[in-house]
Amino acid sequence: MPDTIKITVVRGDKETTTESTYDVPTFEGMVVLDAVHYVQQHIDGTLACRWNCKAAKCGSCSAEVDGRPKLMCKTRVDQYPSGRIHVGPLRTFPLVKDLVTDVTWNYRMATKIKPLTPAADAPRPFVMQQADVERSQDFRKCIECFLCQDVCHVLRDHNRKDGFLGPRHMIKIAGLAMHPMDELDRVKMIKEEAGIGFCNITKCCTEVCPEHIKITDNGIIPMKERVVDRYYDPVMRILNILAPNKK
Ligand code: SF4
Ligand code: SF4
Numbered sequence: 165m166p167d168t169i170k171i172t173v174v175r176g177d178k179e180t181t182t183e184s185t186y187d188v189p190t191f192e193g194m195v196v197l198d199a200v201h202y203v204q205q206h207i208d209g210t211l212a213c214r215w216n217c218k219a220a221k222c223g224s225c226s227a228e229v230d231g232r233p234k235l236m237c238k239t240r241v242d243q244y245p246s247g248r249i250h251v252g253p254l255r256t257f258p259l260v261k262d263l264v265t266d267v268t269w270n271y272r273m274a275t276k277i278k279p280l281t282p283a284a285d286a287p288r289p290f291v292m293q294q295a296d297v298e299r300s301q302d303f304r305k306c307i308e309c310f311l312c313q314d315v316c317h318v319l320r321d322h323n324r325k326d327g328f329l330g331p332r333h334m335i336k337i338a339g340l341a342m343h344p345m346d347e348l349d350r351v352k353m354i355k356e357e358a359g360i361g362f363c364n365i366t367k368c369c370t371e372v373c374p375e376h377i378k379i380t381d382n383g384i385i386p387m388k389e390r391v392v393d394r395y396y397d398p399v400m401r402i403l404n405i406l407a408p409n410k411k
């Protein structure tokens with residue numbers, strides 16, 4: 165790793181953006197967030213970035229490092245041996261200032277998802293199989309960094325925020341729908357409000373998830389199968405009419 169790196173940072177707001185390059189001294193184990201903090205502390209205190217834990221757990225420091233969605237606090241600068249790193253804000257959400265974007269849309273969409281809804285007569289305590297526990301726990305590792313939302317081409321390139329809730333919310337719904345205590349029929353919502361048909365299983369979301377959640381394989385595909393069973397498989401449609409299956 166060179167003694168000094170050149171970090172180019174997108175600067176500006178929703179009206180106008182530019183780029184500034186800064187020379188930053190390196191140290192062993194340095195991450196991109198350290199470089200941004202160095203600029204703030206020693207060169208330009210007006211540089212804005214969002215961060216909190218510096219431990220890859222709060223999901224605040226999401227940015228695009230050399231064009232890839234990453235947590236700045238989990239991205240070592242020695243991964244870039246050229247010593248030149250470009251850092252920009254998430255492109256899918258409106259820019260507030262420099263590296264800070266407005267991710268409010270994600271929180272608004274979260275309110276469309278009904279919480280876990282057990283049957284009134286569900287046994288207490290409710291005993292679950294370990295496999296069921298592990299399945300929904302995997303989805304609960306989400307730190308809401310929204311890197312998956314940023315990379316999803318439905319939201320990023322086609323801006324279909326009007327019709328698709330995005331991968332983060334798909335796994336939230338999947339975790340609820342797969343929970344054996346949940347009695348709510350979520351299939352119609354998954355198809356219509358959540359817009360699962362927009363997803364064409366490119367798996368880009370899974371590739372960028374810092375928690376390594378198998379968003380597509382374990383969350384989205386099983387939900388697509390439920391929609392197909394309910395709406396498009398003729399045999400399952402008849403069976404569903406005779407004996408409705410909420411799962
Ligand atoms: S797999 Fe689906 S949700 Fe994930 S990035 Fe691709 S289109 Fe978006
Ligand atoms: S699913 Fe992964 S990438 Fe998406 S918001 Fe959660 S932690 Fe981030």
Ligand code: FES
Pocket residue numbers: 215216217218219220221222223224225226235236237238
């Ligand atoms: S600062 Fe919390 S995830 Fe990076």
